Structures are given as C-alpha cells and as structure tokens.
Amino acid sequence: MISIAILGHGVVGSGVVEIINNNINKLNEKIGEEIKIAKILVRDVKKHLNKVNSNLLTDNIEDIFSENVDIVVEVMGGIDPAYDYIKKFLNLKKHIVTANKDLIAKHGDELLDMAKENGVRLHFEASVGGGIPILRPLSECLSGNNFNSINAILNGTTNFILSRMDKDNMDYEEALKYAQELGFAEANPESDVMGYDSARKLSILSTIAYNEKVNWEKIHIQGITDIDKNDIEFAKKIGCRIKLLGISKKENGNIYASVRPVMVNKDSSIGKIEDEFNGIVLDGDAVGNVMFYGKGAGKLPTASAVFGDIVDIIQNNRQKLACFNKKEALIQKNYQNKCKWMVRVKTENKHEIMKELADFEKFYLDINKEFKNEVIALIEVENEEILNEKINKLKKIPNVYDVKSIMVLGDN
C-alpha cells in the first residue's frame, strides 16, 4: 500500500485527486500496488467539505508531518512555505512530486541534493510544459545527446494573447482582458506577460539539457506587454507570427539564454503553435530536432504529469534525475548568431533614418495615424551587440523618439 499526502487542493490538487481515484484499479492491475490518499492540506477545511471526504482534510501541516505517508505531492505553488515544507519532508525521507516551477527554478539543485542524501526521489515533470512529457524524455530517453539548443513556447497565457492579436486583430489590452475572462490569464498577469514564468521553465529545461545551472534571474527576459498591432501587422507582412520564445543555445562552452518575443515563420513547427498550447523543440547532436507539443497548463493536463511522476516513484525506488547541476553556466545575454531583426524607428526625421538604413530591407509603416512617423526595416546583423550599437546610433539622430527591435528567426 502506497500512501500519498497532497499539499494543496486548488485547480491542480483537485485534478490530482481525480486522476488518482480514476486509476486506482489500473495501478493495482498493472503493477500490483494499492494506492491511497492519506491526507490533503488546505487553507480552509470548510471550503472543501463538499468535494472531499472530511477525514482526509487538514489545515495543519503538522498532521501531515506526523502521518506515515510514502509520497508527498506539493501543488500549493510559490516559494513560501512550500520550500520549507519540502525540505522537512525530504529529511523525513518522503518522496516528493511537485508542479512548482518557481521553487524548482530557484532551489532545484539544493532540493535534489537533499533527496539524494536522504535516499528518496524528487520529481517535477509538471513544472515545465504542464501535461507534455518533457523532463523525463529529455533526461532519460535522450541522455545520449549533447544538446545544441532549445526553442520553446512555454507559457500558454501569452501564446493565447498573441494568437488573439494575430488571428482576431485584438490589441494587447483587449486580448489580455479576453484571456482573463476565459480563465487563461490571472487577475495579476505579471508573471506570465512579463516572461518570468517562461524564464523559470527555460531555466529548468536548460539546466537539465546542458548539465550546468542556468539561473533564470541572469537571463535576458522581455515580455509581450509592448507588442502592438503594428508589430503583428509587420510580422504578417514578412510571413511570420510573433511568439514569446524561450531560447537557449550552447556554443563554445557558453550558454545564451533568453525569453523574448520573436518573429517566427508562420509555417514553421513553432509558428503553428496557437492559442494556449505549448511546444518545445530540442536539438540534440544524435537525435536532431525533436518537438513535444500539447497543453502546457490546466487542471487535468498538469495532474496527468504529477500522476506519471507518482507512478514512476512507485515503480522505481531509486534516485534517477541526479543531473541538476549546481555549477553555474556562463550565460550570455546577447544573441550571438547572425539573424534578422525588425527595427522600428519613430521619428520626424525619416530621411536621415532611411539613409542610415540604406543597406537593409526597408518598409514604411503607415498603418494608422498614431504611427505615421515611423520607419521599419528588416536588418540582418552578425549578433545582438552589433544590433545594439546600431540602435544606439539611431537613437542619437535628432528627432528620433523611440527605437524598438524584435528578433526574426527563420528556422524551426
């Protein structure tokens, strides 16, 4: 008999309870193990009485510390108090399954070490890509590869907003409001729209792929809040869609990592990922490009990943994912490869700007009155440093109000 405690009974927690209950017979039949939920930690017991047997509920973490459970599932989210709870459970030699990307991106290395010292396991498949199997395929099935790059849409909220802007001609504010109405965006959308959520997930993926710690706070992070209709329009003009991409590359021992809006070919595998879906493209030296695609969030998709981790622990009581390296990677903030960039220059001095951009592909944006005094060009540069020099030069031209740039990736 495997006994499980669940910390949290919100959207994901209630999904985990549902999937465990649906699979009790199957587990018994397939692997000959009985499984039961022993305790569920909630903030307010009264609020959950109509959904769960009251004997299971507690609002006191001490009840769970003292309960004889085998596996603790943490689906509360956030660093505090989840971090302290998990450390205590690891020291009590309990296996942990968590969906908590904030916690793993920040303390994954330390917690995995503690799990190893205590002879128990810590799994977090649900922390990246929701229900999409990605961490286990990456760290186990593909362990014979050295990875060259990761290109991924890791946040469903922002992809939903960008899809509405692209397909339904909404502006950013409208699309955000619509996403909030449908439950795809939270009341405070900061973590999603500013790119922090994607950055945490990219850090977890990259740390495993390159076997060096990619600290999410050290990477370049740019969200989608200043994407406007004209950016979308321009992307369409060149056969692209704007996506919030997590990108990391390993080159010459350094790692470039960033989260930023990128114009990707609308017919590429990443360009085709719409609405709330996520997609992750890994480039391994043996396997080439592999893509994983599916729903990156939601009650049952996330609970599906949590359940997979529970089964893995039941089937195999050994530490496996010991490859969350502490050694910090050398992270480059600037994109190191030659590529095209869209550069938008707001100016009353079009003539001068166009002279400056004479060598590049040019467009004259005249979509609506607000943006009338604007030159847009597609410029190809060797790397982002050179782009930044160019932009600084443009900014110094008299009567230039603003210069904006978005990367254009042709591949994938």
Add this chain to the structure above:
Amino acid sequence: MISIAILGHGVVGSGVVEIINNNINKLNEKIGEEIKIAKILVRDVKKHLNKVNSNLLTDNIEDIFSENVDIVVEVMGGIDPAYDYIKKFLNLKKHIVTANKDLIAKHGDELLDMAKENGVRLHFEASVGGGIPILRPLSECLSGNNFNSINAILNGTTNFILSRMDKDNMDYEEALKYAQELGFAEANPESDVMGYDSARKLSILSTIAYNEKVNWEKIHIQGITDIDKNDIEFAKKIGCRIKLLGISKKENGNIYASVRPVMVNKDSSIGKIEDEFNGIVLDGDAVGNVMFYGKGAGKLPTASAVFGDIVDIIQNNRQKLACFNKKEALIQKNYQNKCKWMVRVKTENKHEIMKELADFEKFYLDINKEFKNEVIALIEVENEEILNEKINKLKKIPNVYDVKSIMVLGDN
C-alpha cells in the same frame, strides 16, 4: 562496471557503438557507473576490422552466450534468428534493448513475460518513432490517461515519397526512385510502401496505449503504391495533403485500427510533417492532445533511443513496462466515425454517376487525358460500411471501370 554485447554492426549498431563511446565519461559522472562494450556480433568479422577493435568482434553467437554481459543490444532486425537469440538471453537473465519492430509487434507480449519471469528488463523505445521518445512517455509519464485515439505518421520513407509528390510534382515511381537514390528507401521498399512497417509500429503503440493486444496482421493496411498525381492534385484543391497515417481509436470497448492514405488539412499539425519526419499525436482523457515529432529513423536518432534504454536499465533494475497485454483487442477494420471521403469514379457514364452523387460535393477531374472520364466527389458518410455500400452500388452502374476512395480527416 556494466558490460554490453551488441548483436549487429550495421547502420544502427555502429551508431550505438559511437554513442556509447561518446557518453562513457558523462555516464560515469552522472550516475557513477562505468560501461564497456564487451562483444559485437557480426556476420563477417573481416568487413568490420577497420572500424572496431578486433577483440570485440565475433561471428559466433556462442561467444556472446558465454560472455558475462549485463545488457544485450539487439540491432540485427528481422524475426529470425533475433527471436531465438533474445529468448535464450532472457533465460540467461540478461537485460535486452532492441530496435526490432517486427519482433516486438509479433512476439512482444511473450518476450515481456519471459523478461518478467527472469527478473530482467526488455526495452524497445527505438522500435517506434526512431529517436523520438514515445513509448516511455506513453507508458510512464502519461500512465494516468485513458487514450481515445492515436494518429501518426510512423514511416519516414513513405512520408518522404508523398512530400516529393506534393511539393515537387513527382509521380509515385519517380519519387520512390529518388528516395532510393538518397537512401531514404530500400531496394525492396515493400515493407514501407505497402504500409506494413507503419502497421507494426501502430500495433506496438496501440497495444501499450489501450492495454489490449492490437495484432498488426488483423488491422486494415493500405499502402501508397496507387496514389497518383490526380489524388495529390485533388487533395491540394481541398486544402489537404495526403499522408500515410496509422490511426487507432478506442470506442465502446472496440478498437478501430488501420494504416491508410488520408487527406489531412495542410495546416494541421500532422499535415505540416514533411519529408522523412515522423509525428505521433496521442489523445488522452486527462492530457488532451499531445504530439511528438522528430526523425523516425537513421543511424544516430535510432541509436539515441537505444542508448536511452540502456541508461534506464542501468539506473533502474526493475521491470517497468509490464503492460503489453496478451488479451487480444476486438479490432474493427472499418472506420466507425462520420467523415468525408474522396470518391473517384472512372466511367464513361458520367451522367448516371453524377445523378447517384447528386447529394454530395462534386468535382470533375480533367487534369490530363488518361483520367478524362472521371467524376470525383467529396462525400460525407456516417461510417466506412455505408461508404462501402455506396461504392458497391457505384461499381454496378454500367460502364464504371474503377472506384477509388481516400479518407479525408479535417481535424489534427
């Protein structure tokens, strides 16, 4: 020290040797295990002397039976003698990793039982989707799901041929010849172009997904050998591409399974899979649609999957994939769902045919002289049985020479 024997040193076998040698240090660092190749079975030792240390080579299987190895990697292919060898190794309590889809589709259930009885493991990730991680994600990460359907491009050769017909206007014979020149098709392409290879892989996937044996010899199998330019042209006209799909669905306790050419929306995730790539879409009740995409064959992609299985065995000495059910599924040969079909009727009696098809969308194919006397219609029917009745009726009309139909799937 983990000692490995490899049966076969062809394309995949030499890839496995390469990846093992490239990863010896990494394995040692990550999981503290040393690994060595102890013996390689080849047909003719002389042919391999310039590639491998001669001490490792043998043409006598008895040398490997008597060697003290932990894991045997079988990359010879075919049923005979691989089947007898693997049974003997399982009885000798050796773990097995194989890339052999023919063998697993035919004897997977028996061999997994033998592995279980002997307390060793049998893994075959490389048998489906080449380097794409699919069997382990399906059977482990997604084990909390009941699967509704699988839609997949499982054969790179046929997808390459169909891509050439679609993109480069080649006819079938030209495209096949081109694929053979590039090494994407074998001199005898039967197993690929007739759909048998896809059917074996679909049977392995479906047996795991539905936990019932889906015998590949009992499913409807139709290859791509009679696809002509007009089929491709017609598919384009309705916004589709023709793909050789492995399709299975579980409905009301029955399983529908088939391999057949299908017209899929060119903008769908499956429609976008071009050239030699494979893609597998699983629909699970918790996770929704997830897709796995990458190179389905080739030296290093396949070896990457074999290596992942080796590492899994080293890390975890317990039987896990015990879910290859012996109990045969009730398999339906006819497609049970309402969908559209393209129906091509060669006739000198157009008037009568068009009367018969009056209720459906009609097209008049007039692309070249050979096909002049032809009516094409898109007809929507409740299921394939009704389609077949309709086709039989059409065939009985005087001066009808031939009736051909291809399924049109709008989703994915």
